[in-house]
Amino acid sequence: FRYKTHARPVIPDVVVTKEEDEYVVKAVDESVPTLHLNRRYLNMLRNGAALAPDEKKFLEDYRQRARELIDSIHERGRTIENVAREIFTVQSGFLEHGIKHLKPLVLRDIAERLGKHESTISRATNGKYVQTPRGIFELKYFFSSALESSAGDMASSTSVRAIIGEIIQAEDPARPLSDQKLSNLLRERGFKVARRTVAKYREELGVPSSSQRKKSW
16 A cells, blocks of 8 residues: 655745754745835836826835835745744654654644744745755644643654554554554554544555455465
8 A cells, every 4th residue: 555645846935954963944045036126116216306296106105015015025934934943943853753753733832932823823834845854844744633642741643643654564464453453552652542533544644444455365
């Protein structure tokens, strides 16, 4: 079987690199277009004596709206960088050790850390990608719900999905593991995941049921 993949070329909006012992988060300049005010219109404003009052007002309004648009776009670039920096402050375990070390994280957590509205964080991360030492991911990949472990800690649902995939890959093809057995194995590893939840995660991974995975030799 194969997991579902969405392989398509993407240009990352943010890059995470490791410099000495520290991870550095930077927005990619190419993801924010370089915009300038139309020089012809600016020259016309500078020579305003030749303009009619309504023409001058139109150009002044144009200049103001254009500047506000440019400032808004540049602010968006700064917001993406700040959001990504907070994400990887929380998800430093992923950078060091991989998917199984992702922590539970929701938009509200980042919004509170940055003092912004949750909708702002949603817009900033929607359709945005980050290049990390472990590959390119959509920023929303690092947000996931929490599952309680037997130790009382909270685990990321994304990391639990990764563990399910790892267990299935190592199973005996002649005796594939049922969802209940996967649930039991997760419990042995300290994760409280009901059978129905296991089935949901398995389907999200694009993995068939145990009866469909069974191979006869």
